[in-house]
Amino acid sequence: MATDTTARTLRLLSLLQTRREWPGLDLADRLGVTVRTVRRDIDRLRELGYPVDSARGHGGGYRLASGTDLPPLLLEDDEAVAVAVALRTAAGGLTGIEETALRALAKLEQVLPRRLRGRVTALQRAVAGITWEDRGPRTDPALLAALAVACRDHETVTFDYTVRNGPPAARRVEPCHLVASGSLWYLLAHDVARDDWRVFRLDRISAVAATGRRGMARPVPGGDPAAFVAHRLSTAPTRYRAVATVQACADHVRARTRGLAGRVRPMGEGTCLVDASDDSLTRVAQTLATLGTDYTLDADPQVVRHLRDTAQRLLRATG
Incomplete structure (x- = not known):
């Protein structure tokens, strides 16, 4: 019985880490238990130090909140392999990310099961990268992370944006997708004031602030964010014709x-x-x-x- 409870609690934690918020009925349905049992399992997670917020009433649910410390994460086998390989190669175009990625990789590899360590090693040996001296724009990892969360939660944000031939201007947007192109990162977002889709270079964004206002996910015209950004970039005004x-x-x-x-x-x-x-x-x-x-x-x-x-x-x- 204790083993079943532990396995169910770990499964509950895994579910909470995959979505911003879960209704209690959905969790009970996924776990095959009652809502009352879900509440007891939530209390167990809180005792273990996981900050789980709850909302009462009809439509109420649970979500993992930010705490003073980062709690342990549960990763599926394929997720762990993907994270390890991504950390090993590190993201291009990000300022100061290499050393941070290596520290995180060392922690992850220390706890990887033996069955996964071999897969990660094989992938790392098979994949090689060439590092060129890059004097182009670099993106702040903290900015990238903040915008990624806003895209995930469909949260409206404000920021200052510097255009090529002008001073910074305030923008209020609904972030949708982040798109990488070489060493540059772009934000695809719906501009609230202009009521239209816009593409923003991350190295020109500053003073990002979350508004706390969340909306519904907007479908990207054409359905492919990368293709949409590529088309906008190809038709944008340029300095030299x-x-x-x-x-x-x-x-x-x-x-x-x-x-x-x-x-x-x-x-x-x-x-x-x-x-x-x-x-x-x-x-x-x-x-x-x-x-x-x-x-x-x-x-x-x-x-x-x-x-x-x-x-x-x-x-x-x-x-």
Whole structure:
């Protein structure tokens, strides 16, 4: 009987860690017990130091609250393996995350069961990463975590956002998804004041504050957050304009220019337009270099000068 009670309590803890709030009837149904038994198991968790909040009345429920200490977490086998591998590789584009990730990994590997340790070791040996010197924008892990919680809980937040050519402006949004692209992170959110979807770069966000107001989950147009963000980024205004008429079919160009699928437009048999516009002259040149075929270019004077200077340096280097 004691074993059954312990197993049920651990199962209850696992359920509480997967959702923001659970109605008591749902927990009882999942565990196959009465609501009264759920209440007793909740009391056992509280005695063990887990801060479980409860709401009375119709529709009331339970949720794990934040406490003064982080209580132990229950992870399924596949979850533990995923966390260990993610910590081993660490998230790109985050300031100061490497050392923190290694400390957390050491704690996790110390308690991993032997059956899982072998899987994690095999994955780590099979997966390798290349670390390049990155001078690009870095994202604060605390900011990333705060916005991830807001996305999970559908909680409205406010923050200051700095646009490319202007001062910071106050925004009030309903966060939806976080999307990573290389070393950059983006927040896909519904802007309350503008009543429209917006994409925000995390390195331009500051002074995030939760409002305590929660709403319903909004469906992302098209159903794919990453595709939506990629499309918005491809159509956003850029500092330097560069449009190439390429002597190749659109499918061939898309295969060579990853991430620009939404900026490749078929023009006819064997011809397409590629919008290589960007905020960086270097990235414009890199995009054009990947085309691998002949093209004519319609571009800003700054782009033309940069490409000519680059070409002359290459010619001098090769004699």
